[in-house]
Amino acid sequence: MSGSTLGKLFCVTNFGESHGPAIGCVVDGCPPGMGLSAEDIQHDLDRRKPGTSRHVTQRRESDTVEILSGVFDGKTTGAPIALLIRNEDQRSKDYGNIANTFRPGHADYTYWQKYGIRDWRGGGRSSARLTAPTVAAGAIARKWLREQYGVVIRGHLAQMGEKEIPFVSWDEVEQNPFFAPNNAMVPELAAYLDAIRKEKDSVGAKVRVVAHNVPPGWGEPLYDRLDADIAHAMMGLNAVKGVEIGAGFKSVTQRGSLHGDELTPEGFLSNHAGGILGGISSGQDIEVAIAIKPTSSIAIARRSVDLSGAPVQVATTGRHDPCVGIRATPVAEALLAIVLMDHALRHRAQNADVVTPTPRIPGDVS
Structure with missing residues (x-):
């Protein structure tokens, strides 16, 4: 199975x-x-792992990471770093009823058509369980970016279903199980999700991720644009159906006189470009938003077919997130970190000796 590697x-x-x-x-x-220990990685894994609140899947996984190679005497050696996370709470019997059917909205049908075989236990390779290794790898990239360039990557839930979440403070994101930047909305979000669960249904979400202190110059023209690689990575996250950079789809209704970010000696006056111009970082914050579809595994019976093509009714039982967007925030942060580190290394390899006469313009001052 190809397509399991991200980065150059x-x-x-x-x-x-x-x-x-x-x-x-x-x-x-x-x-x-670079100094690296399991503890450096575990913090991010703990933010993503299941069972952290009643609003997410109750599958109990410690997500304890093991570093198998690439680190000696507490420092990276330059060799490949192998990371292992053991599965501890599989309940494959929960999926026995869908072994011979296709769940609507899932990859069951397409995997079967492509490979002629599929692991139906929890979705196998298509499960969001596979985002845990991404978060582990992203923790390494975040540490390196922070130590080398002072880059800080943060994310939050911006919308759940029809509930938009006004941004109040980054400090509030880690104070609630929703990664919401607005603690005052937490009771409303909890009641909303409880109602969705009682209806045996699910909802989608919007997650926003921001990278601060990114130097200008990262990214390549045309096909390896920084924004293109970010979009490519984000679309590799389960359930993502849309990616916005900066103003995103709001750009459709903006006039050019508004959308083009004006430059002054003191800095940019806005950041509709999301920190990327011509596929290359501008020195402003990298702004990314992703749209996540409703969880496909729901207990409402829906029409499908079995392996013979006969019509069936499929209701998915087991332990599932009524909104997969809640735990997507640490994953989106990790994906952005991986792409930024890849481009930082590529820029360093080709352009480390470039010196421009124009002084660096500060970021957003609006």
């Missing part, structure tokens, strides 16, 4: 299945000499 110089190859013995990844291209 900083490469992350993901492996495993939802109900197999373990999942993990191999991270190749991390420069030597």
Whole structure:
């Protein structure tokens, strides 16, 4: 199965299945000499793991990471870093009723058509369980970016279903189980999701991710544009159906006189471009938003077919998130970190000796 590797110089190859013995990844291209321990990675995994509140799947996984290679005496060696996360709470019997049918909205049908075989236990390779290794790899990239360039990557839930969440403070994001930047809305969000669960249904979400202190100059023209690679990575996240950079689809209704971010000696006056111009970082914050579809695994019976093509009714039982967007925030942060580190290394390899006479313009001052 191809398509499991992200990046060119900083490469992350993901492996495993939802109900197999373990999942993990191999991270190749991390420069030597960076201090790295399991604790550096575990914090981000703990933010993503299931069972952290009643609003997410109650599958109980510690998501304890093991570093198998690439680190010696507490520092990266430059060799591939193998990360392993053992599965501990598989309940494959929950999926026995869909072994011979296709769940609407899932990859069951397309995997069957492509490979002629599929692991129906929890979705196998198509499960969101496989986002855990991505978060582990992203933790390495975040640490390197922070130490080398002062880059800080943060994300939050911006909308759940029809409930838009006004931004109040980054400090509030880690104070509630929704990654919401607005603690005052948490009771409303909780009641809303409780009602959705009682209806045996699900809702989608919008997640916003921002990278601060990104230097100008990262990215390549045309096909390897920084924004193109970010969109490519984000679309690799389960359930993502749309990606916006900066103003995104709002650009359709904006006039050019508004959308083009004016420059002054003091800095840019706005950031409709989302920190990327011509596929290259401008030095402003990188602004990304992703649209996540409603969870496909719901207990409402829906029409489908079985392996013989006969009509059936399918209702998915087991432990599932009524809104997969809640736990998507740490994953989106990790994906942005992986792409930025890859482009940082590529820029350093080709353009490390470039000196421009024009002084660097500060970021958004609006």
